Amino acid sequence: MGEITRLTAAELASRLSSGEVSSVEAVQAHLDQIERAEPLVNSFITVTADDALATARQIDERRARGEELHPLAGVPVAVKDLIVTKGTRTTAGSKMLQEWVPPYDATVTAKVREAGLPILGKTNMDEFAMGSTTEHSAFGRTYNPWHTGRVPGGSSGGSAAAVAAWEAPLAIGTDTGGSIRQPAALTGTVGVKPTYGSVSRYGVIAMASSLDQVGPMTRTVADAAALHELLAGHDAQDSTSLPQAVPGFRAAAANRDVKGLKVGVLAQSYGAGVSAGVRGSFQAALDLLAEAGAEIVELQLPALDYALDAYYLIMPSEVSSNLARFDGMRYGLRAEPQDGPVTAERVMAETRRQGFGWEAKRRIILGTYALSAGYYDAYYGSAQKVRTLVKRDFARAFEQVDVLASPTAPTTAFGFGQDAEDPMTMYLNDVFTIPANLAGLPGLSLPSGIAGDGLPVGFQLLAPELADERLYSAGGALEALLEERRGGRFADQLTEIGMAGSAADSTGGI
Template sequence: MTDLTRLTAAELSARLRAGDVSAVEVTQAHLDRTAAVDELVHAYLHVAGESALATAREVDERRAKGEDLHVLAGVPIAVKDVMATRGLPTTAGSRMLEGWVPPYDATCVRHLKDAGMPILGKVNMDEFAMGSSTEHSAYGATHNPWDLTRIPGGSGGGSSAALASFQAPLATGTDTGGSIRQPAAVTATVGVKPTYGGVSRYGLIALASSLDQGGPCARTVLDTALLHEVMGGHDPLDSTSIDAPVPPVVEAARRGDVRGMKVGLITELTGEGFQPGVRARFEEAVELLTQAGAEVVEVSCPSFEHALAAYYLILPSEASSNLARFDAMRYGLRVAPQGIDAPSAEQVMAASRDAGFGDEVKRRIIIGTYALSSGYYDAYYGSAQKVRRLIANDFQTAFEHVDVLLSPTAPTTAFPLGDKLDDPMAMYLNDIATIPANLAGIPGMSLPSGLADEDGLPAGIQILAPAMKDERLYTVGAALERALTDRWGGPLLDRAPELTAHGG
């Protein structure tokens, strides 16, 4: 039998519907794969084998009765640990929420369950989604399956690593400044940040409410579209949810015809500061789009040079506000301060937040609290919001002339674990190409562009589209994926080293 863990979600769906394999067999194959390799990768924080198999058995029984099931029924999925899952631990990668089991599901998780998708477990992430490497998890770093000494991206490194190590065919992610797209780039997987409001934020543990966006992660463009269609849709429980149908992303992914489309290259995101091998693979991918019939032009977005600074004022400010709820009185960990017989509420709060939050979370709370403080609000937070408007204006102007915009997803391939932990600014620079989309609320996709010459590790190409035009990502992504796969003679992930019990 073909190794079920190597099949795409679309292929698994076809075999399930044809009766060639059962949902239980598919789910068990992925659980077995996790048991074999996750000690090396550390993608999962919690494996939900029993409940996943129960869902799979239910799907098989319903299919045997001839019920009309969702196209992804029986296809298992890994869920980022920032999404509330009823009956399963949800920690956001933090000691502050250690052991918390939600009594409800996030809306997008409920959609997965309604579709009959077995949830394999909860995957690792940077604490409260703060980071670009998944090294800031309170439960240990995740490793990149391409090279176990390298980072898998962040904050959704658990999702990307689970996909790249074939422990799950699909995964959910969240993207506040690139946390779906950057991990996809460094692991040769596909990730999409939908238009802001396209996937409900209800039940997602908040980092920065005006930036956070849930989205799909997979190994192919079509698989990502199939999951996007499940996760998306209007939700009355989320005041920022878009009251409109999900864009026709699956149709676009199946079509993938870029003839007559106009593609813009963002000059501010294609020059200095990008690893030579990353630039080379990007330029080759752009040439393939030209050969496929797209017209390619250069586009300038001058305000993008200020995006990183604006983002790292807006995000910490909103994080400082959102994380104030973890005060040991209403939510989260409670620690009694040592040496104090009758501590005050403030003393318990201070001791609990000190014990529950990691260094990166503390750093951003301090920055955000300062930026929002009296006398500095207008100078910092207010000014950052003005820059945000300029960035949105640059996108609006650009999309008056082109259908989509392109850039490398990340400036480098995966860096070594520990390499940037002591240099926060160097870590933040990994998001330089992805942040503008979050500030403007537009959709973005990352897909593999090839292996960099310097280190043989994956690089990614980013596609950006106007708000509510998510289907354009899939049209261009499918065309590019097809051309690149033809050039490589198969999926790029086929070139990844096989994980063994000895770590090879």
């Protein structure tokens, strides 16, 4: 049964279709792996074993009757706990919603159910998606399967760790400033942030509405393409949903030819904050592309130097607005003061004091300040102007190249507690991912290699708006080149290397 968890989603789907493996067997194998791995990684807040097995039995019965099924039917998936699931608690990683059971499904959840993918459970995350380490969860931190003394990234660290630790072949995350791509880089997995508005946000608890985007997290580019196809599409319930039809991402991911592909390299990729191991792995991947016939062009995008500053004004401002609904009056946590009168104001204050973690409080306060009278134009208004400059720089860049490349994160996975000592360390880890969110562009991270510290390095590709298929075409080709060079799939190296220096060493690893 352990072999089943090592299969890609595409391989598992093929075996399910041929009858070699049943969906019940596939789900049970992953549930068994969750039981083994969870004490080490803590990827899940809630495991929905009974529901997953019930869905699996239904799919097996329908397949036995000869019904036409979705290509991924029966392949299990993990869902970030920011995404609403009817009948299963959705916490957003916060005490505010620790017992909330939604009465409806998010659109992406409904699509997954309709396609027949058993949902294994809800994955851990930074509270309300605020963080880059998955330390800021009311349900405990998630650990990196490559080294449990290191962070898995965030805020979708639970989804990334679940995929890396063989607990799920597919997972769904959300990306506000890199929260899919950065944890994918730190855990040696593949993560994609689609074009803003191309995947519905209906039923996804909002952090920063103009930046949030749902996307796939997998172990291969082809698997990401397949899950992305399932999730994408117009949704009338989402006012930001785009009307464009979903192109064939799976076909694009099968590309193996990069001859003539123009790859723009951001000058910031070689900045002072980029570690030697990341820089070396990134350059080696670029060299592979060049040897295969791609044209490498170095580009200067001046506005990107200000993107981080703009993001950390726009994002907390939208956080302040979105989280104002958690007031102890309508749903979620309600805490009353221990003494004195019970007034609406005092209940609201006590609820927020108990319900929000310190990182959420910090961002709410920062955003409220930026939106306050006398500061709105100076801070929030100016940040939106920088956002426009970032979009213009990207537009000019894509007149010259097909895709842009950079490291996904400037370093490999770092230790726990660093962001508490210096929050800027955490914020700066998103320096390469944030610009795509400001501009609404699609981005993909895939593992390019292992640095000298034995940890994975992520390679990021960006494409123009609604040109997500370019990511899969270039990403699929680069992944194939990297696999040929190393002689196998990247994910398999976790099994070979084990989790050096981690708590798993004495238990045989994951």
